[in-house]
Each structure stands twice: as structure tokens, then as C-alpha cells.
Amino acid sequence: MGTALAEMTMPQISPLAGEPIDRADAERLAGVLKALADPARLRLLSLIQSAPEGEACVCDLTAPLGLSQPTVSHHLRILTEAGLLEREKRGVWAFYRIVPAAIGTIADLLTPPRKRATKKSAR
Amino acid sequence: MGTALAEMTMPQISPLAGEPIDRADAERLAGVLKALADPARLRLLSLIQSAPEGEACVCDLTAPLGLSQPTVSHHLRILTEAGLLEREKRGVWAFYRIVPAAIGTIADLLTPPRKRATKKSAR
DNA sequence: CTGCGATATGCAGGCGGGTCGATGCTGTTG
DNA sequence: CAACAGCATCGACCCGCCTGCATATCGCAG
Numbered sequence: 001m002g003t004a005l006a007e008m009t010m011p012q013i014s015p016l017a018g019e020p021i022d023r024a025d026a027e028r029l030a031g032v033l034k035a036l037a038d039p040a041r042l043r044l045l046s047l048i049q050s051a052p053e054g055e056a057c058v059c060d061l062t063a064p065l066g067l068s069q070p071t072v073s074h075h076l077r078i079l080t081e082a083g084l085l086e087r088e089k090r091g092v093w094a095f096y097r098i099v100p101a102a103i104g105t106i107a108d109l110l111t112p113p114r115k116r117a118t119k120k121s122a123r
Numbered sequence: 124m125g126t127a128l129a130e131m132t133m134p135q136i137s138p139l140a141g142e143p144i145d146r147a148d149a150e151r152l153a154g155v156l157k158a159l160a161d162p163a164r165l166r167l168l169s170l171i172q173s174a175p176e177g178e179a180c181v182c183d184l185t186a187p188l189g190l191s192q193p194t195v196s197h198h199l200r201i202l203t204e205a206g207l208l209e210r211e212k213r214g215v216w217a218f219y220r221i222v223p224a225a226i227g228t229i230a231d232l233l234t235p236p237r238k239r240a241t242k243k244s245a246r
Numbered sequence: 247c248t249g250c251g252a253t254a255t256g257c258a259g260g261c262g263g264g265t266c267g268a269t270g271c272t273g274t275t276g
Numbered sequence: 277c278a279a280c281a282g283c284a285t286c287g288a289c290c291c292g293c294c295t296g297c298a299t300a301t302c303g304c305a306g
Contacts, residue, residue, distance in 0.1 A: 070286095110230040182253090197251095
């Protein structure tokens with residue numbers, strides 16, 4: 001498990017597509033969104049993305065966030081399990097990097113006007 | 124108040140753009156994402172969007188959701204305050220409709236690769 | 247005016263989540 | 277081998293949120 005994202009990228013569900021999504025899909029999508037819906041975690045993603053090599057270790061993230069090291073590890077764990085981050089341990093350090101297509105996938109799931117096939121008229 | 128979305132659409136913040144977002148922007152974006160990060164609310168958006176006229180009243184939503192009427196009203200209130208839904212009262216009924224650009228705005232905020240201007244090199 | 251149906255609000259219970267301090271584990275350094 | 281640094285895990289506290297029940301409010305019908 002982990003990568004909760006992968007479990008719904010294939011079915012290509014979209015809450016705003018055609019018909020209502022079922023409970024299972026709603027809970028999966030909500031799960032990933034829950035991982036994103038936290039100021040600390042959004043800042044973590046932002047910090048990691050804007051880091052020199054696109055990666056950062058925990059010790060570089062605690063200070064700018066103003067949170068304790070266990071708390072930062074906790075958030076990184078949640079983001080990783082959601083499929084938004086990937087972890088690579090080099091020596092004593094654990095480097096986190098953003099999974100390239102992850103956020104984009106979520107953005108796509110929230111973007112309905114992708115297909116003009118469905119009527120929508122002139123509103 | 125209401126429309127928490129409007130308060131951050133102008134600054135055009137993006138957690139994955141160039142530099143790290145500050146605490147205020149992170150909290151604003153997290154606030155809107157929190158409104159989305161709930162199975163019941165995702166289903167509500169989906170149900171409303173796929174309704175005949177793109178709108179629905181509370182009485183039509185309680186049954187498919189399997190939640191009590193007060194709970195549904197509660198979720199609709201949260202979605203409305205987040206700027207994702209708009210409410211129109213006609214007679215005894217309250218009709219809810221999706222704010223067209225709302226979800227798209229969030230999707231855009233989560234879509235970084237829009238501008239190649241920022242270096243990114245070959246990683 | 248009285249009654250009824252549709253919503254919103256108040257209140258309370260219960261669960262999940264964010265945070266920290268303490269601790270354990272692993273790999274590096276001397 | 278001993279000491280130390282980086283990180284993950286554990287336990288606990290506290291707050292916020294989802295949910296339902298009861299109640300208030302508004303609009304319409306008779």
C-alpha cells in the first residue's frame with residue numbers, strides 16, 4: 001500500500017465529470033485531498049519543490065516550518081503514503097522528493113472541462 | 124466573508140510554483156482544500172453537478188447521501204463558505220449550484236508546470 | 247390565523263488528527 | 277568500540293470536526 005493516489009488514477013474518477021461518484025471513490029479522493037489540506041504539508045511540498053535539487057532532508061525542513069522534528073516526519077509520512085512524495089535514504093539523511101505527476105493527477109481529477117463532449121450549453 | 128476562494132485567486136499563489144508559499148497563503152489554500160477533503164462533500168458536489176439543471180435542493184440530497192438533513196445542510200454550508208457552491212432560495216426550497224470557476228481555480232493552483240519560464244533544468 | 251413542510255441553527259457525543267517530548271534505531275565519526 | 281547525529285516510532289494531550297437529535301425560523305396552503 002502507500003500511494004493512495006495510484007489506486008484511483010486508473011479508474012479516472014472525477015467528482016465533476018458526468019455522473020455522481022460512488023462512496024468508495026469519494027473516500028479515496030477525499031483521502032488524498034486530506035493529505036493536501038494542511039498548511040504545514042502544503043509548505044513542506046513547496047519547500048521541497050523549491051529546494052536546490054528538488055529534494056530536501058528532514059533537518060532542512062524543521063527550521064523553516066517552525067515545527068518539531070517528529071511532527072515534520074509525521075507530515076512527510078502522510079504525504080509519502082498519499083503518493084505525493086518519495087523517500088530516499090542516503091547515509092544518515094532521508095531525502096524527500098515530489099512525485100512529478102502526483103499533484104498534476106489531482107489537479108486533473110478536479111478539472112471537469114477536459115471533455116467538451118458532455119453538453120454544458122452556454123450556461 | 125464566504126468565498127474563501129476569492130481571497131487567494133488574485134495573488135495567484137501556487138504551492139508548486141517557484142518559491143515557497145508563506146504561512147498565510149498556505150492556510151488559505153488548506154482551508155479550501157479542507158472543504159473538499161470530505162467524502163460527503165465530494166459526493167454533494169458530484170450530485171449537484173450531475174443534477175438535471177445543475178442545481179439541487181437539500182431534500183433531494185439527503186436520501187442519496189444517507190445522511191440526516193441537518194448534516195447535509197451543514198456540509199452545504201461549508202462548501203458555500205469555501206466559495207464552491209452558491210445558494211439561491213426559491214420559495215421553501217434552497218437550491219445549490221456549483222460556482223463554475225471555483226474548482227477549476229483550485230486545480231490551477233495545484234498545476235505547476237504551466238509556465239516553463241522558471242528554470243527546472245533536466246533534473 | 248393556524249398548520250405543515252423545507253431549512254437552518256444549537257447542542258452534545260465521539261472519533262480522528264496535529265503537536266510535542268521521550269525513546270529506539272541506524273549509520274557515521276573519532 | 278564508543279560516542280554522536282539524523283530520523284522514525286510511541287504515547288499522550290488537546291482541539292477541531294462529523295454526525296444526529298431537538299428546536300427555531302421561514303414560506304406556503306387551507
